[in-house]
Amino acid sequence: MNKRRVKPEHERREEIINAAYAVIYEVGLSNTTIAQIAKKAQLSTGIVSHYFGDKQGLIHSCMRQMLKVLAETTASYKAQVAQPSPEYLLKAIIDANFDISQVNNTAMRVWLDFWSASMHLPDLGRLQRINDQRLYSNLKFHFLQLMPKSQASQAAKGLAALIDGLWLRGSLSGHQAFDRDLARSIAYDYVDMQLRLIQQIRQEQQNE
Known part of the structure; x- marks a missing residue:
């Protein structure tokens, strides 16, 4: 039975940031939510919050x-x-x-x-x-x-x-x-x- 590979933190963060870009492109920054980003990245909102805290923290990381x-x-x-x-x-x-x-x-x-x-x-x-x-x-x-x-x-x-x-x-x-x-x-x-x-x-x- 194959175990699902646990991705390094930098890969996971990159996936979430790319998902955020995609959601912002689709609905605009003001309408973007953590839940939408998590869904796009195929992750739970808890994992997204674990890496970035709230929406403001994630958006700040995206711009950086x-x-x-x-x-x-x-x-x-x-x-x-x-x-x-x-x-x-x-x-x-x-x-x-x-x-x-x-x-x-x-x-x-x-x-x-x-x-x-x-x-x-x-x-x-x-x-x-x-x-x-x-x-x-x-x-x-x-x-x-x-x-x-x-x-x-x-x-x-x-x-x-x-x-x-x-x-x-x-x-x-x-x-x-x-x-x-x-x-x-x-x-x-x-x-x-x-x-x-x-x-x-x-x-x-x-x-x-």
Whole structure:
């Protein structure tokens, strides 16, 4: 007689979090319950509560997991850059934010619900601020290698806003497929524009 394998805690937690994503996609964050998540994961509500406590604890863990995936995806894209210049590393960050892990239907619905909830739930709000600051800091770090501090700060804020805006417009497009290539191209053009601008300024300064 085969005994049912007892799964390690990290596997069980991953199963529950994935079930939570699926339920949020189906019914929305506000309508999601522990019972629905447990049913989706084919577990008892007691087991779900054992790992995450209440709904708020589970949702907090879900958002932390999404931030972890985004950070790991960004690190992976940057590691693949053959010529690790600031320009290409900036574009790697763009690629990561429009990776399929961030723009599939489930991820977009979950991110949207988390963004909305972060305005009312302090824990989610804190995680969202961490996410915003991480993107801005990473962009500014690479822009600083190309231009003065004041310009680097402005360029980083602009690119972060552009990435978020393109992602948001794509997520609200309804049944239309998100055009990742177009989004990347627009964000790439912004980086190229900033590089041309700083080159022009330097050329003018040399001619004075």
